[in-house]
Amino acid sequence: MQDMGFSCRIPCVKPLLNNRQRQNGLKTKRTGLLLRREERHTNPRCLRSSVKFLQSVMVWGAMSSAGVGPLCFLRSKVNTAVYQEVLDHFMLPAADHLYGDADLIFQQDLAPAHSAKATSNWFKDHDIPVLNWPANSPDLNPIENLWGIGKMKMRYARPKNAEELKATIRATWALITPEQCHRLIDSMPRRIAAVIQAKGAPTKY
Structure with missing residues (x-):
């Protein structure tokens, strides 16, 4: 599918984060971790969020x-x-x-x-x-x-x-x-x- 100029054939499944969790993640520093900001498989536009229900039946x-x-x-x-x-x-x-x-x-x-x-x-x-x-x-x-x-x-x-x-x-x-x-x-x-x-x-x- 096409979304905002990024081509994503199969979306990655990642946990759904709220704003506080996102901000905490931005504050975390990991030595030696190299990030590619434009990697398609981690770009938010190419992710499909997974949700863990608090209840199960x-x-x-x-x-x-x-x-x-x-x-x-x-x-x-x-x-x-x-x-x-x-x-x-x-x-x-x-x-x-x-x-x-x-x-x-x-x-x-x-x-x-x-x-x-x-x-x-x-x-x-x-x-x-x-x-x-x-x-x-x-x-x-x-x-x-x-x-x-x-x-x-x-x-x-x-x-x-x-x-x-x-x-x-x-x-x-x-x-x-x-x-x-x-x-x-x-x-x-x-x-x-x-x-x-x-x-x-x-x-x-």
């Missing part, structure tokens, strides 16, 4: 080619019992909304609560097939890209507490369109081909 969400399901904000560590509650109260309603009477195959990663025998029995009891999935394969999971889209939309948000953060996440999630979800699901053949070409190594996805 755990959230579960689901998607299909028809769109996203409701979000679930988790209050505790996800064990088998907690995960099955999420499936009962959030995944099943999402499946009814997104699929209706159509058949579905559920995809999840191999977190301990997901791969537990009790969870496997839950899916069998509800007659829901689960896609066999390789461990550590985020490039094959389109929802990882969807979370990335959400984070990008939130990059200028400044929530002051956990409740504001939740509200921001909900509002951002609501902006995700079925078309975006469909494009991500439609990319699966290309993702699989890329993994095969890379012989199982990480890909651009």
